[in-house]
Structures are given as C-alpha cells and as structure tokens.
Amino acid sequence: MQISKSGRTAGILGLIFISVAVSAMGQTFNTLAIFDGTNGGLPDWNLVQGRDGNFYGSAGFGGNEDLGTLFRITPEGVLTLLGNLEYSHLSLQGADGNFYGTTPYVGGAGSVFRMTPSGKLTTLYNFCSLAACADGQSPFGGVIQASDGNFYGSTSGGGAYGHGTIFKLSAAGVLTTLYSFNAQSFIDTALVEGNDGNFYGVTENGGKPVKGTVFQVTPQGALKTLHTFQGADGSAPYGALMLASDGNFYGTTYTGGASQSEECGGFGCGTIFRITAAGKLTTLYNFCLANGCPDGQWPSGDLFEGTDGSLYGTNQAGGANGYECVFGNCGTVFRITPAGELSTLHSFSGSDGSMPYAGVVQGTDGQFYGSTNMGADSSCGGGTGCGSLFTLSTELGPFVETRPLAGKVGETVTILGENLSAASSVSFGGVTASFQVIGDTTIRAKVPAGAATGVVDVATSARTLESRIAFRVVK
DSSP states (O other): OOGGGGGGGOOOEEEOOOOOEEETEEEEEEEEEEEEEEEEESOOOOOEEEETTEEEEESBOOOOGGGOOOEEEOTTTTTTEEEOOOOEEEEEEEEEEEEEEEEESGGTOOEEEEOOTTTEEEEEEEEEGGGGGGGGGOOTTTTTETTSOOEEEESSSSSSBOOEEEEETTTOOEEEEEOOOSSSOOOOSSSEEOOOSEEEEEESSSSTTTEEEEEOOTOOOOEEEEEOOOEEEEEOOSSSSSOTTTTEEEESHHHHHHHHOOGTTTSSSOOOEETTTOHHHHHHHHSSOSOOOOOOBOOOOOOOOTTSOOOOEEEBBBBTTTOOOOOGGOEEEEEEEEEEEEEEEEEEEBBTTOOOSSSOOOTTSSEEEEEEBSOOOTSSSSTTTTOOEEEOOSSOOOEEEEEEEOHHHHTTEEOOSSSSSOOOEETTTTTEEOEEOSSSSSEEOOOOOTOOOOOOEEESSSOEEEEESSBBBBO
C-alpha cells in the first residue's frame, strides 16, 4: 500500500560502520554504514556529492530528541554528524559552496535552510509568514538552483487556494510565489529545469481522475499540465523528473501500470516512463509482471542517468529476497536502458538494508551511492532497522561534473572530479578554457568565448575525464 513521503513515520534511530562486499556479474555492493538511532535513521532523500568528494545527506529521524540529522560520509565510510534538524531534505550544494534544503515541519509550516560544509545552519525563509499561509507551507520536495542563480521549489499546502505553491527564492531569502494550485495536487518532489528554461515537475495525486500529473511551469509562473495519469500508464509519481542527455524527461510512478499482481494490492506495482517537453508519454517498464516481483515494485526515488547512458533507480519492495524483510518489503537497485531493458543490480535482504525510499547517485569515482530507509540493524526501530548507506560499483569509470550544469560565456564554473590536481587542460565543447586548481577534487574554469553546448573535458596526467552531462551554454 502506498505511503506518501510526508506520511512516513517510525520510532527510534546512531551508526555503526560496516563494510560487506557482495559481488555478482560485475557488480560490487558495499554497506558503508548502518543507522542505529544515535546519529540518525530512516533517510528518505538522495545523497549529494560535495566539492570535497564526500557525500552529504539528511536522515528523517534520530539524533537529539529524535528530530533528524544532517551528516557527511566519505566514500570509505567515515560518517560525521553535522547537526540536528527536524525531518530535513538536504537538496544540493549551491554555487557559493553551501548546502541548501527544506524542512516541511519546522515552525509548523516548514522552511528553506542553508548549511555550511561544517554544519552551520541558517534559515533563509519560514513559510506561513503571510496571513492564511498565502506563501505556502510544507515544502517536502527540496529546492533546485536554476541557471539564473535563484532557488526554485514547491510546497504541498498553503498558497492562494490552500493546495500548494511553486516558488522562487533569492539567495538573500526573498520569496516570490509563482503559482498557487487551485485543486488537490500534493507535490513532494523537486522541480527540474528544462533546456528551454522552463521548469518541470509532477503532482502526486492531482488531475482527473486523481492519479497524478506531469506539468510545466514558466519562470513567470504560467503552468500547463502535460500529462494526467490514468492508472494503466501509472499513478502516484513520487520521484522527481530527470532531464536526460537525449533531451527527454524520465520518471517513475509508485503504483499503477500493467501489473495486476496481488503483491501490489490491486493498485499496480509502478512504472518507469519517458515524457517529452511537449507531453508525449511512453511507458518504458511495468514492474512486477511475475509472481513474487523479482524485478521489484513501488519505485519512489529519483532516477539518475549514469555515464553509460542508462538510468539507475530503486524499488521499495520486491526483488530476489521477496518478502523476507521488515513489513514484507526488501527492495532493489535497478538499471534500465532508454529502450526499456531492465536489469536488477542488487536485491536487498534486510541485513544490508531494505526499503530504499531514495534513489542512487553516481559519484565522480564512477560508483553509485544510496541509502535504505530501514533494515541492516535489527536492534533498531523495534526490530525493523533504521536504514543504511551503501555503494554499488558497476565497473563504470570516473568522470567530471560541472556545477552548475549551464552558464554564460565568461562565467566561472566549478568542476568536480578525482585527481584533478594533475589537470593540464580544460575544454568546453572542444574550446580551451582557463582554469584554476582548487584541490584534488575541485577546479574552477571560465566558460570560454566560442563555447557551445557540449561535453566538458579535463585532461590529467593519467587520462582525460569527460563530464557526465553536457554543459549547456546559455545566452
């Protein structure tokens, strides 16, 4: 049965470190850390790789007063508690090097916060600052930083009609409400900026019938519904849309689809879809078409495009271990090609975690990093476990990533990667750029005159590293 991210509850939640490797068919799975309550537990959201090469995240519960924690973990599994913040969604590292995110409950209405890499917290905006919460409340989906430098996000409640908003927030904390939903919608995922400068997202239960929608909204706040799910093509899209290198958007629905399996209670087991900016939707995969759901069921996390062009994601339940885990759900990590060919890369068993609510992200070392919401330590959570952090290697090589992913000629761009202190040249779409080495994992470069949208290359003494996503040069 589906449970909204906003409605997930659990009890207790520290962390003990563990490193258990499981190899099969070219994949190597390692559990980096196990939550036990002291340092957090029940993580819901994707990890964020910082400029230092480490990963930052938030856990929904645990820590002081069981509120939730903010943490940093190295690729080797050394975890550091950075702070305590009530059920926070750490979303991204901004252009200024600080981290940004949202809290849906703080102050009763939620907030947008900034955190330094060392853990110092600042509240940028408190929702319900206006009468009748006209500025929105409960921002579950986090924020993105767009190419104009502002932050964009959504709230699941409040606004002019009480059904949620889409907002813009400046780095100084000035909020502008771009759109107020006038019917039941519920957004608890992030927006994504398209190549056309518009923003795209999903509502979990909007539309007629009430099964969710895909929408486009302009920076000026004009909203257009691109697709309304009908059930057979999926329903309840929990994960955010992802803009892929082919220019299309990809996403998942938590329920719906072609499966009529009893394991999904008659609601369907979820789908993976592709949708164009014009709204043409194609279902790539229907989960649980076989008894026991060996391919998984109920995807709720964001998809991630790997350097091989395939998409990577997670399922909350199903997999080779069936219903042996807490609440009968184990879950999987999967890979799917743009043509719809799905491979299960790992099936959780409980001892290595279960129920991965969040998706996976690819680090610049080529490995995938993720979390499970439960499992791993049966002594936590009344026997359900409080989750884990893991890596999964599929033998993909290292790469570089630009922050941001788009910019104008002359602007300075941060480039993340491995062994960058040995960088000898940087180019944008084949045009040589000036650069400065900041450290082994970070360099800064200026977008050169004559550069066009394309791959960023960084030559080192060992190899030439390419960007995972083409850098978009904007006018």
